Amino acid sequence: MTVDPSAPLIVGGASDPNLGVLIEAFRRAGVPAQPVLVGAEVPALAWEPVGGPLVIDGRSRTPRAMFLRHDVFGSLGDRDPRNAAMWASANHKPAALALADQVGLRPPATLVTNDRAAAEAFLGSCDKIAKPVAGGDLARPLCEAMAMASRSAGPFAAPAIIQERLVPPEVRVYVIGEQTFAFEVKSRHLDYRAANDAEVIALDAVPDGIAGPLLRLARTMELDFCAADFKGAPDGSLRFLEVNTSPMFARFDQASGGQLCDALVAWLCEARPARLASLEAARGR
Template sequence: MAGGDADPNLSRLLRCLAVRGVDHLALLAGAGGSPRLAWRLADDSLWIGGVVAKPTAVFLRHDVFAHMADGRAESRARAGRWYQAVLSWALAHEEVAFPNRAYGARQATKPHILRLAARSGLAVPETLVTNDTEAFGPEEAAGWIAKPVNGGEHTRPLDDALADAEWRRRAGAEPTIVQRRLVGPELRVYRVGERWFAFALRSGALDYRTDARVEVAVVPAPAPLTAPLGRLMDGLGLDFGAADFKTCPDTGRHLFLEVNSAPMFAGFDRVAGGALCGAIVDWLAAPA
């Protein structure tokens, strides 16, 4: 049972479970505090409160009550990140009973897409979804990065983030994506119908979006990536979108980071001499 600790609907449901003697676990976050959560994608292990958990069913509600109580933007953002983390786990486990699964599968959450990408044949970075800020020591943290479960912020080095008291306070209260640090060049691959376009990005910044001097060049779309990426995007129902890859420093292999259903493309189209916009127009104008 997951959601906000002030949600009266969950409180009632939890009482019903207790009366009926049904074994259950409450994963409730809010003004009363935040439970410890860790989902390691490599071996698909889930810990709640430091104990391995194997739920057979999930009931999840997005918490609106914390924000209604204090009106803080942080409360709304935290509720969204808890919701995305639990939703990702539920969607990634088809054997688990989960109401409205077919509807929820259209909510493309970042950790869930990473699992789908791996199943589709794409290599993904070692990833942990967690709010346990004590899981990494200072030396180990240097090889990792951190970013929000639901996006909205730039990627930052984990050791730098851990040195930020405000980030540590927030990260202890909401799930964060922690990944092995990768290197450039980065690769962005666009799909427009059955056509593919790829761009190499060279930047000295961890997140190229913060670098006004990033170098962008058109490169051939690699078939070893577009084939599994096509399977992933077909499964998500994406005729158009862009996927981002970075390079593994040990193997030189491109590792999948995410796919965006509404990517920016104006700057890339300029580099491609208008080919990207042309393909979009062709797709839109083609007979059904």
């Protein structure tokens, strides 16, 4: 079957369940899409960035939109993106915390350090957590993270983000264009990613004081799609933890009854709310 070469490109790993539910949402809506999936077989790609064609598997593509699950172009030789400053902030957790504070979101007190004594002294006797600045590992109690460090004395090999240990509720808010979708995540673990037993609950509305500032943050960071994580402080307020620029969403889409993927389809097709309403009607909601 011939697919419209201007249809949205859906790019990522062939075994990624998040792309699976998004491609199914396109099919369900009767909207064409062009999956470009990398697995055991790798698609052939050629692209001239300045005015040239994008050719994938021998076919010229002119997509009007693209959903890139991960930065599959990150290993290219030319790392000079046009929006380098925003790319850097979007992938730099401390910078994102500073930007979040500027737009009115409230991060917890934070110290970035590789100094063992400074980490222990920060916030006094308050319970603290540590997580790597560059990501790639779970948030852990500070004492546990220090015990796991490769160096038993002196500065740590890499800096960590040290923060006050927060408490439930834990809330994730997705941004898709100008829309927001909120979920509560219930888990017995400090970091719900530690096990696959967390309960995900779609919320009827985004908690007060979050949607507007979060949309401003997304615009500042030039993010059309992202998810931000929040957790409770002792005073009952929700504190901003981080923004995820390529978040997982399959499980959250399931909890929402398909609303996340419907919104992604509508946004990628440059649809208006009426288009999203028609997608929901087609599914009998």
